[in-house]
Amino acid sequence: MRAIIRLVFLALIWPLLVVKAQGVDFDRWYPYAQASQYAQSYGRILMVYFWGEACPYCDQMNTYVLSDAAVSRTLERRFVVASVDSHSPEGRVLSSQMRAFGTPSLVFFVPQGGTWKEVGRLFGSRTRAQFLKELQQICAVVGGGVCG
Amino acid sequence: MDRRRFLKASAGAVAGAVLASQLTSGLAQSALEGEDLANLEKGLQATLKRGVRDLTASRDVRLVAPSIAESGANVPVEIEVNLPADQVKAIHCFCDKNANPLLFSTTLAGVLPYYATRVRVAETAPVRAVIETKDGRFLMASQSVRVTVGGCG
Amino acid sequence: MAINILVRFNPARPKAGEEVRIQIVAQHAMEPGTRRDAGGNLIPANYINEVGVVLDGQVIAQVRPGPGTSANPLFAFKMRASKAGQIKVTCKDLNGQTGERTAELVLA
Numbered sequence: 480m481r482a483i484i485r486l487v488f489l490a491l492i493w494p495l496l497v498v499k500a501q502g503v504d505f506d507r508w509y510p511y512a513q514a515s516q517y518a519q520s521y522g523r524i525l526m527v528y529f530w531g532e533a534c535p536y537c538d539q540m541n542t543y544v545l546s547d548a549a550v551s552r553t554l555e556r557r558f559v560v561a562s563v564d565s566h567s568p569e570g571r572v573l574s575s576q577m578r579a580f581g582t583p584s585l586v587f588f589v590p591q592g593g594t595w596k597e598v599g600r601l602f603g604s605r606t607r608a609q610f611l612k613e614l615q616q617i618c619a620v621v622g623g624g625v626c627g
Numbered sequence: 628m629d630r631r632r633f634l635k636a637s638a639g640a641v642a643g644a645v646l647a648s649q650l651t652s653g654l655a656q657s658a659l660e661g662e663d664l665a666n667l668e669k670g671l672q673a674t675l676k677r678g679v680r681d682l683t684a685s686r687d688v689r690l691v692a693p694s695i696a697e698s699g700a701n702v703p704v705e706i707e708v709n710l711p712a713d714q715v716k717a718i719h720c721f722c723d724k725n726a727n728p729l730l731f732s733t734t735l736a737g738v739l740p741y742y743a744t745r746v747r748v749a750e751t752a753p754v755r756a757v758i759e760t761k762d763g764r765f766l767m768a769s770q771s772v773r774v775t776v777g778g779c780g
Numbered sequence: 781m782a783i784n785i786l787v788r789f790n791p792a793r794p795k796a797g798e799e800v801r802i803q804i805v806a807q808h809a810m811e812p813g814t815r816r817d818a819g820g821n822l823i824p825a826n827y828i829n830e831v832g833v834v835l836d837g838q839v840i841a842q843v844r845p846g847p848g849t850s851a852n853p854l855f856a857f858k859m860r861a862s863k864a865g866q867i868k869v870t871c872k873d874l875n876g877q878t879g880e881r882t883a884e885l886v887l888a
Contacts, residue, residue: 508820530818534779535698542700542815543749546822547726562818581778603778606750701850722848726814730848735857737840738833739799743856747812747848 505555511573514561519590524558524598524621529565529574531582536604540583547607553614557624587617659771661752663723670721670728675757677765682757685766690756692770699748699774704730706756706768708740715740717759722772724752748772783808783828783879785869793888794861802833804855804869806879812847830872831855835885836865861887 503517511527518525528545530537544550554560563570565582573579577586579600587599599617601610618626668678675681691705708715712735720730730746740758748754751773758766784807794800806828813825831843833855841857868882 506820508816508818531779535700536776536778538815539699539774539776541817542747542812543726545816545820546814560820562820564818581780583778604776606776725848727847729846731843731845733841733843733855735841737835737838737859738802739858739860741856741858742843743854744843744845745850745854747850 503559505559506551508560508562511561511563511569514559515588515595517559518588521559522590522623524618525561525588525590525595526554526558527561527563527573527577527579527586527588529563529570529579529582529584529586531565534582537583539604544605544607544610547611550607550611550614553611553618553626557618557621557626558614589621659753659769660773661724661750661771663752666725667721667723667728667755670725671757674719674721674729674732675759675765682755682765682767685758685768688756688758688766688768690754690768690770692754692772694771695773695775696748697775699750699772702746702748702754702772703743704746704754704756705743706741706758708758708766710740710758710760712738712740714761715758716761718742719757719759720746721755721757722746722748722752723755725749730754748774750774781877783871783873783877785871785879785881787867787869787881787883789883789885791888793886795888796861796863798861799858800861800885802857802859802867804831804833804857806831806853806855806871808852808873810845810847810849810851810853814847826874828853828871828873830870832868832870833857834868834870835859861885863887 509517515525517523563573565574579586581602583604585601586597588595589598598621601613615626664679671677671679687709689707692702696702704720706718715735717732717734719732721728722730731744733742753769753771756768760766786805788803790801790803808828810827811823811825812827815823817823825847827847827849828845831845832839833841843855845853864887865885866882867885870878870880872878
């Protein structure tokens with residue numbers, strides 16, 4: 480009896496597991512290497528988010544702006560987010576490479592002929608409405624799809 | 628090291644806003660910075676089954692909150708009511724721009740009509756102290772809290 | 781693990797009839813449910829949503845804090861210190877975790 484229940488349960492969640500394995504969840508963030516790979520293979524705008532543990536403006540972004548429904552929808556549709564701790568060894572290298580000093584910093588790239596083209600950068604926290612507008616502007620400059 | 632913050636992007640605007648609020652402080656009707664009455668209404672209805680219309684601005688309600696907060700994560704709020712303790716049933720507090728506008732509700736039964744706490748303010752918006760009296764009135768005091776935008780160096 | 785609560789009176793020993801401020805601090809992250817972690821995942825909401833203050837067995841104040849109350853929340857009240865007594869503070873969060881602290885109010 481228990482085995483049958485288990486089988487039925489597996490049958491029910493199987494489609495969910497398949498979807499999870501095939502598609503990438505663009506509502507969450509990834510380490511830089513993984514995010515840049517996703518940006519290339521899925522033709523998305525790479526948003527490199529430099530944050531710092533003790534910076535209250537990053538907390539402000541994490542709690543109110545990056546979790547806002549409209550902002551999340553826009554990011555999920557066209558972007559892939561690389562989450563970078565600016566104080567980690569990798570974060571230090573990346574922030575000097577991308578000249579992103581201070582947190583929160585957001586640098587946007589699109590893959591272009593085997594290299595990356597910068598399409599925008601932002602420094603400092605912002606309100607939900609302003610950030611949404613800026614994302615849409617960057618998206619519109621890149622083109623190739625719906626930016627709403 | 629990250630504690631050293633800079634780019635007070637709004638510093639100039641703040642000075643302007645403070646001056647403007649001093650000039651207009653006599654006008655009860657002037658809109659507060661970051662006001663979002665539609666969202667406030669949502670919170671009032673959900674919590675009190677009342678709306679903005681049912682609130683009366685009152686000088687008997689004293690709301691102390693900073694006009695500028697460097698971090699919206701920790702904004703001290705102090706509310707004192709100039710009414711006899713047995714006339715005050717509850718103290719509610721709302722913020723116009725928070726996704727959930729209700730910050731807290733407290734019912735008093737034997738303490739003085741006073742409450743202090745620290746709240747989260749999502750972005751520049753008015754904080755509202757709403758006093759529910761025993762006889763069913765809703766008295767309000769408002770104060771706009773400007774949340775600094777900026778970054779860390 | 782129980783929620784740790786601190787209670788302090790100001791002044792520490794009020795005179796009879798004097799106003800005393802009861803300062804309560806709970807050690808709690810007050811996760812609002814809208815914060816994204818380093819992996820971009822939403823941290824589930826878990827905040828204290830019930831606080832009770834009892835003086836000698838009688839409820840004198842109750843708070844329903846929400847996601848809009850800061851981490852390590854402060855809850856402060858004022859009362860007239862008419863007699864010595866015992867203050868008991870209880871709280872409960874969304875996960876069902878609780879905390880309790882009693883403090884003796886002593887008059888000068």
